[in-house]
Amino acid sequence: MIIVMGSHVTEAEIQGVENKLINLGLTANISRGVERTIIGAVGDERKIHKEALEALPGVENVMRVVKPYKIVAREWHETDKIISIKNIQLGGKTIQIIAGPCSVETQTQMDLSAQHVRNAGCHLMRGGAFKPRTSPYAFQGKGIEGLKMMRQAADKHNLLVVTELMDVRTLDAFLEHKVDIIQIGTRNMQNFDLLKEVGKIHVPVILKRGLSATISEWLMSAEYIAAGGNHNIILCERGVRSFETAYRNMLDVTAIPMLKKETHLPVIVDPSHSGGKAWLVPALSKAAIAAGADGLLVEMHPNPCDAWCDADQALTPDQLTQLMGELRLVAKAVGRDL
């Protein structure tokens, strides 16, 4: 931690900061520059409340030197984290495409979806049984019944099940229906009680980025899960809120290499929710893989025009199959396979 003192600082104020640091078990390194006096706090700065120092008289600014996250930091775990679930690996050389409908509607729709997902060459199926909808009047999901339908369809086609958990009270049902990967959605990235609960289990978690969460805040949310003991975390970039109105969200492709530098966890991308339009999915998917993503979360519906939600962003089964072929080439170009 670096404490920059104001230009009219007094010796008493400098002393005050030094005393505070000593009380906190740290040492002060004082450097008197031409325009500013700077105090370096030597010791573990994660123990210090930045704000407590900023409130001290004479302090102009306090800057952190060390990143606030630790378990999820690559600095402390140099090797890539590879998450294995029933022979499927996330974070290794093979890129995983997780495909399926926005929401679980009927058993037939899920069976068809699973068949198409499998035929396209994917190993994981997504689908929402509990849906976070902006409007209270929109379809809220089939709930636990949806989990059952999804599990049944997935088992028939040998697929892993990925689905979103919104409420701590339904976690038991997720475990009972053997959800393979639990998704924490954008709106819950800082629902800390939910993060703590999935931190206590060992089912892998996809943690989607908040609508305008910084990479640091996002990693801190991952740290919440990791601090509870669950290190099987997959980060999912899904576009952030911006000023642009031509499409739904702005895919932050720079976040991919940045995360790869900062953390050893697998990073995937959701091109469907990013752009919000099916026709944007191929370009965004290729960009994500070219930038280093370990996987994608793609919406596919057996019949998009009849989908109960987000109809215009779902690929048709044929489009998914074609996309898989195109992505295989890009993956190969960056030394990966799919």
Next chain:
Amino acid sequence: MIIVMGSHVTEAEIQGVENKLINLGLTANISRGVERTIIGAVGDERKIHKEALEALPGVENVMRVVKPYKIVAREWHETDKIISIKNIQLGGKTIQIIAGPCSVETQTQMDLSAQHVRNAGCHLMRGGAFKPRTSPYAFQGKGIEGLKMMRQAADKHNLLVVTELMDVRTLDAFLEHKVDIIQIGTRNMQNFDLLKEVGKIHVPVILKRGLSATISEWLMSAEYIAAGGNHNIILCERGVRSFETAYRNMLDVTAIPMLKKETHLPVIVDPSHSGGKAWLVPALSKAAIAAGADGLLVEMHPNPCDAWCDADQALTPDQLTQLMGELRLVAKAVGRDL
């Protein structure tokens, strides 16, 4: 709903949209312009999934005409909603200043806080027993014990208690300890399960705006609570995320008149979390009241330098008292009292 067809649209595509609208129980008004054919959907557009229409062949764009919220819309309730709690009114002519520490620390701290809040002329006290913290290693709040301390301190000084609910599982404790106003924090604005739960009770709810929620999304979250039956909702603007790094959040002062036009619900402002610095609180508080806010949520701590969180944004008791005097003048200038 207005459906704009692409420039190369065919009659079959126009027919397809018309059929879809008829299936949905609406009528189509077709207008063939110079460059575009436009279809107006006549009927209740809240029943239609915009996305389902966007997915139809030949459709370029779909625009909503009616706002998606209804119970919380001023269009349907012209008179200002006034929420009364034990003789205190929120949303009426009198502006309410809710003051208190960021977090509940000890009984002594809360007693002192309550005394200062009361002395400054406020009728409501804020304080966090459950704290949403970005870091899992930061102080997470005193929990239910904190609710007790707060209630006890407030009762001694005849104050109402305002505190944040983060988890559906603690709602019963909030009711048991007679929290007067339940706050839903920024990070939970779209925690729909939590919104549904507070929609079932009648305790007034302060709904803080999400970090980068649009006004429409925010009102839709209020609609979630209202749709459950609880119409005692207070909207709290607390600054939004922006590109500016000179301060913490950007106070969206324009949201105040915009909300006053769109909804009949009371609107308050949190100048402390907006700016993130105690010295910014007076200017932001005055701006909020001048723009038409019905109240403020202000951090005050008996001894900011020793606060367990957000130390640099809390006012001292003296600063609060002085601010109250200044705000009284501004309130009067805009025809309100305080």
Next chain:
Amino acid sequence: MIIVMGSHVTEAEIQGVENKLINLGLTANISRGVERTIIGAVGDERKIHKEALEALPGVENVMRVVKPYKIVAREWHETDKIISIKNIQLGGKTIQIIAGPCSVETQTQMDLSAQHVRNAGCHLMRGGAFKPRTSPYAFQGKGIEGLKMMRQAADKHNLLVVTELMDVRTLDAFLEHKVDIIQIGTRNMQNFDLLKEVGKIHVPVILKRGLSATISEWLMSAEYIAAGGNHNIILCERGVRSFETAYRNMLDVTAIPMLKKETHLPVIVDPSHSGGKAWLVPALSKAAIAAGADGLLVEMHPNPCDAWCDADQALTPDQLTQLMGELRLVAKAVGRDL
């Protein structure tokens, strides 16, 4: 300047940074912490290219300690800058309301505007002779002829003239027609050649904030003008770009106290371009003055429905007169007059 070295730094890398600093005429203060080695550069950091240090091997991060602007910084000029033009003062106790139409259309329209502006109690008139329009097909302004019309109308009613300069080649015409205050628009905040030219004269300059300029970048643009010798600079906040679509721009009210702390220059606000709607102007104007603004730039048109641009954001003459009365009360409440 603080140089944070990476966690696996070598002695040679530390030495490299130290050598570079010595070459630049500075001294290095090296502090070896628990997790990071930190090098403080002692000397005038404005001389150093931050990027040149960041490019050195082993460097993780470089943080500035001192603000990059100097002439415009309050740190170096504690007293408020008051700009006097023909008995009118900007930046003093009296708040100045600059009113007038978006664009100069005809002599009659300008005469009428001037009369209404004067009747409302204002001393300065705005109006655009050169208009920055998003579309090449929109009305581009009356040009030099407009300057003449405006000057004539203003002289008749004893008003100062405020108008926008877009092109270095028209500066001579601005001087010839005795424009009292030259406005540099949002889109030209970083048109450095234009800034340099207005830095060479002594006519006061209103520098509008760029669409998403940080406060620091904005002050650096002011520094460009000041560095040329013209210290008569007025900063104008006019709303910034955001994700919100309910109104045009987001008025950054926090920028007002922040600028007042960082600079001694006068700060005004444009509530008309901020909100983009006439009905929002009163609330935003009051907020701006309550937060400490020294003036406003308000659009008024003798007949808004016939205005050649931005018709929906102009006040009518009656609305301006009423607003002036309301603002007088708010000004008084914060110890100013109007």
Next chain:
Amino acid sequence: MIIVMGSHVTEAEIQGVENKLINLGLTANISRGVERTIIGAVGDERKIHKEALEALPGVENVMRVVKPYKIVAREWHETDKIISIKNIQLGGKTIQIIAGPCSVETQTQMDLSAQHVRNAGCHLMRGGAFKPRTSPYAFQGKGIEGLKMMRQAADKHNLLVVTELMDVRTLDAFLEHKVDIIQIGTRNMQNFDLLKEVGKIHVPVILKRGLSATISEWLMSAEYIAAGGNHNIILCERGVRSFETAYRNMLDVTAIPMLKKETHLPVIVDPSHSGGKAWLVPALSKAAIAAGADGLLVEMHPNPCDAWCDADQALTPDQLTQLMGELRLVAKAVGRDL
């Protein structure tokens, strides 16, 4: 244009809108829905000022149906625009990598740069003779002397010259020194007088996106150039301003397919200014090409640590050569060459 009337609209207000439309040479299609009356304006809406309609009594909202740009719209020119300069094509099957230093420093540095650029397999060299710098105290470029150095170095190695024009007054010098492609920088995207000047010549123009310009505003700036007669326009995405502080700008990769749909003009990407760090360039470059970009603008310096500006974002010559090899694979994977 669609005009949505407010819920309490009167017949007189509807009549008022209809009359206004008739005056403007358009026809009104009136549709009386359940909750709103909607008026469709039939005719060329580009002639209408949206704001003039919004200012009419009873109008709630006005929505455009047709895009405001025309010459640059793919709707009117279906085939990709290919720009040919001395055997080099931009916008065709071959992806062009434009490389070179941030700024022209010395003849030796430029000769070395040209040699490395050529050796890496590039055909175009970038370099700044006039530099838009945030600080007035930073190096402002070598000016016309820099143009000469660049031209000389480029000619020696058979390269095209790409450099930024900041001021209308230096355009003649650009033509005299035979700059092959004129760059309009981010800060000048809405410097309309500059756009008009480059619209009058036929030298190809790279138009960089403004810091937070929407795609629509950007295309309108291109329309300014095109309306003057110069249709040789290349759009350059270079990252936009966002809330994220982990890197400099957020590369808007979604803009690439979106532009490809909206316009027939070539689209290139500047990965160096986007991320602001050399180590981010490879990932961002691959993403851009995978998403469909027609070229890149990459910073390379013979000796980055000694560069006079933006040292930390320049690749070394070896890094450029390696990147070219990697990009060739990605280009091939998406059916292009390089």
